[in-house]
Amino acid sequence: xxxxxxxxxxxxxxxxxxxxxxxxxxxxxxxxxxxxxxxxxxxxxxxxxxxxxxxxxxxxxxxxxxxxxxxxxxxxxxxxxxxxxxxxxxxxxxxxxxxxxxxxxxxxxxxxxxxxxxxxxxxxxxxxxxxxxxxxxxxxxxxxxxxxxxxxxxxxxxxxxxxxxxxxxxxxxxxxxxxxxxxxxxxxxxxxxxxxxxxxxxxxxxxxxxxxxxxxxxxxxxxxxxxxxxxxxxxxxxxxxxxxxxxxxxxxxxxxxxxxxxxxxxxxxxxxxxxxxxxxxxxxxxxxxxxxxxxxxxxxxxxxxx
Numbered sequence: 001x002x003x004x005x006x007x008x009x010x011x012x013x014x015x016x017x018x019x020x021x022x023x024x025x026x027x028x029x030x031x032x033x034x035x036x037x038x039x040x041x042x043x044x045x046x047x048x049x050x051x052x053x054x055x056x057x058x059x060x061x062x063x064x065x066x067x068x069x070x071x072x073x074x075x076x077x078x079x080x081x082x083x084x085x086x087x088x089x090x091x092x093x094x095x096x097x098x099x100x101x102x103x104x105x106x107x108x109x110x111x112x113x114x115x116x117x118x119x120x121x122x123x124x125x126x127x128x129x130x131x132x133x134x135x136x137x138x139x140x141x142x143x144x145x146x147x148x149x150x151x152x153x154x155x156x157x158x159x160x161x162x163x164x165x166x167x168x169x170x171x172x173x174x175x176x177x178x179x180x181x182x183x184x185x186x187x188x189x190x191x192x193x194x195x196x197x198x199x200x201x202x203x204x205x206x207x208x209x210x211x212x213x214x215x216x217x218x219x220x221x222x223x224x225x226x227x228x229x230x231x232x233x234x235x236x237x238x239x240x241x242x243x244x245x246x247x248x249x250x251x252x253x254x255x256x257x258x259x260x261x262x263x264x265x266x267x268x269x270x271x272x273x274x275x276x277x278x279x280x281x282x283x284x285x286x287x288x289x290x291x292x293x294x295x296x297x298x299x300x301x302x303x304x305x306x
Contacts, residue, residue: 017058019091024051025063026088029081030156033070085155089287100292102133107293110139112148113161116207116238117280120257121161121176124304152285158294161282161301163217170286174298176305178277179255181218183269184242189249190267196227199272203232205252207241218253221275242266255280280305 027037028048038045056063059080064071073081113121118140129136143151148160149167167173183194191198200222208216222228232250235241238258245252246265253271255278262268282301288294 018054021051021055021058022084022088024048025055025077025080026084028052028064028071029073029077029084031070032064032073036070082154086287089155089285092291100296102136102293102296104135105133105293106135108137108139109294109297110141110156110158111161112141112143112151112157112159114142114238116255116258117161118142119239120280121301121305125301128300128304149283152283155285155287158288159282159284159297159301161280163278164281164283167283171283172286172289173281173283174302175279175281176301178279179257180277181253181271181275182256182259183271184245184252184254184259184262185250185267185269186246186248187265187267190269192269194269194272196225196272199251200227200229202249202251204229205241205245205250206231206234207238207252207254208234208236217275217278218271221273225273227273 024037024041024043027040028034031037031040034048034052035045038048041048043051052063059076061076062074063077064073066072122140126138129138141151141157145162145164148157148162149164149171151157152160152171153168161176164173183199185194185202206216206218219229233244235244238254241252241254242259242263244250246263256268259266259268282298284294284298
């Protein structure tokens with residue numbers, strides 16, 4: 001038989017819950033470190049310690065054990081991690097309301113993108129925000145494609161912008177623009193026209209954000225032809241890549257917008273083999289579909305990049 005006092009006991013427990021405690025728990029689970037969690041919130045370290053003590057009492061579990069490197073979550077804390085982020089996302093949507101007024105909003109949106117994405121997207125986006133939504137703040141981070149997908153999936157990112165391969169079924173995606181690839185070379189060493197054999201005879205620059213990203217669209221297109229290039233320089237920054245080509249025999253194969261206008265001393269030629277345009281996308285989690293503020297941001301990006 002059900003306990004007749006259970007509903008009132010549950011109501012009592014809910015009245016005892018401070019929503020800020022859940023925000024603190026989320027930060028601790030993400031950072032696994034007291035000082036970093038305090039900086040993330042932002043709160044003082046003693047205030048975070050006090051909140052953790054209250055959480056331990058409320059949930060009847062130690063939640064974290066101190067280690068030399070930080071905090072190790074208990075199995076109970078780990079089990080709470082995913083549902084907690086879903087709950088907080090729902091609360092954010094509830095507070096955002098069905099109607100979003102960008103001029104009055106005081107929100108912070110968390111986006112991830114490469115330096116290429118930042119150079120293309122941020123200038124027009126920031127101009128629009130300053131004109132239409134001056135109270136909105138942006139937090140921009142940079143990680144690998146896998147890190148971006150994981151950040152969107154676990155609620156640490158509102159949007160990620162990059163070129164993505166396969167994504168989980170609960171990740172939404174939309175193409176912001178398509179960009180053809182071009183070859184960038186030192187103007188003095190540029191062969192006109194550039195043939196496939198001449199292209200493969202030269203050393204190449206590969207831009208990849210992470211150590212596990214060994215190839216990309218260019219190498220996949222060459223592999224379909226049974227060919228391969230020699231990568232003499234691999235670096236994580238798009239913006240530095242054109243500068244290192246100048247005065248060398250290196251070839252950089254990049255999205256055209258990266259080198260518009262063409263930097264002095266460099267030449268741009270078409271890619272001498274079939275390759276699909278780069279599809280630059282934004283991704284978000286399906287749980288945020290009802291968030292009017294994020295919908296406004298996505299629509300703004302689509303309008304700016306279309």
